[in-house]
Amino acid sequence: EGVLPQEYTALKLKVLEWAPKAAEAIKGKIPEDASVYLCPATLRPETMYGQVCCFVGPALRYGVFKASEKEYFVITKRAARNMAYQGIFEKDGVPEKAVDIQGSDLIGTLVHAPLSFHPQVRVLPMETVLATKGTGVVTSVPSDSPDDYAMVTELAKKPEYYGIKKEWAELEIIPIIQTPTSDLLAPHLVKKLKIASPKDAKQLQEAKELAYKEGFYQGVMKVGDFKGEKVEVAKPKVREQLIKRGEAFAYAE
Template identity: 45%
Template sequence: QEYVAMKLEVTQWGERAARVKDLVASAQAQGQKVFMLAATLRSETMYGVTNVFVSPTVKYGVYRASTTKGNSSGQDALYICTPRAARNLAYQGLLKEEDKVDQIGEIDGKELLGTKVHPALSANKEVYVVPMESIKDNKGTAIVICMPADSPDDWVTTLDLRKKSEYYNIDPSWVAAEPIPVLTTPTYGDLTAVALVEQMKINSPKDIKQLAEAKEIAYKEGFYGGTMLVGKFKGEKVEDIKTRLRDELVSMDCAFVYSEPENLVMSRSQ
């Protein structure tokens, strides 16, 4: 399975990121950029990113990026992802030293909450890192783009974070961004996920079965029936432009393609 890893540049560390800030201080002082890596199959939705999700209970690491593969700037840079993802990247030549995972330090997901990152293409130039409890650390990078217009999970999670910001220990302003229409589908319109969540009366991120069903529908509608509403490929079918958009993100040095080993792909359906 091929994923696109979006390179989300950290633009401002949050108040809880003191330990991380120390960890990367000397690299940042030398001008190195720090990127959170978000794994996605839906890079065409990047125009409407409103947040970035991490699991508050997952441990992430900081790693040195390859200066060739996945990094056309050739500059030293740092990546944040799970140790499992880092091993995977190392074997694919995407870290500084091939086949070697040199972890600079460890971070708890909760330390990243409130940090700001820059998602390429998005109408929102900076978005906040917020928690998503259902993130699994055995898939992707365990860092996930929040795209509430087309992902039912993301919309329901956003609503829950707004409703219970105290419980989640976040500032309500972090989740204030509204869903941004990016593609239109024949059955559900410009905000496919919002329409599905409403129609199926999904109230909580814990409605796992309904959310799985809604996700399946949103995927199919978006991929086979979707038409782009914004950006360079406005008016074109998602199906026709998906690969071109991905390649463009890669050539802009905002993303790279990597693969997930088969056994881990199978565990996705757990």
């Protein structure tokens, strides 16, 4: 790990409809007039137009933490502690956990994805989500993230195995960023490096590095308010816009 803190953008994906087990877990424990959000941490806010689902680790434990009277966040306990320390929650001190939830119980929950061409997306499983990084929640942008592309491809291939509906993993992948190589850089690299599944960790690492460099330094926005601008320039602008609208907040670790 580097010495400098990682500056994430934590997105607020509002829960529209809970999966049955999650609904049971939260019943009576959250005020009726409060909103609950899944809060994925991302380094690529400018790609949020391309969200198609939201990943959680099925084996991980999450909490529903009270951010304010009206807002609750679904994140790991570790992230809640960091957020409390960074003054993100209304009340200082130990974060207040309203509910404990197993990642697998969140699968199928319907959330609102800010900026996305697909405003409503499902929570889906990804076994490689780390409990030790970010919030333990990862928003999925298969156009620009090789990990995300490999995972949604796998989910669409074996929906029964993962206990999901096939259509949840089959939302259209829309080009967001044009680079010299492609306007769907992640799918292009996954095919080129012959990555067959999310378990091909070594090739995925390589694809991830290639995609990040080319996307950041040579990418141009194809969509959104900053269409035609370089990714380098658009990234902080999209981030600011999301934060101003109350759809995201700064989170560091």
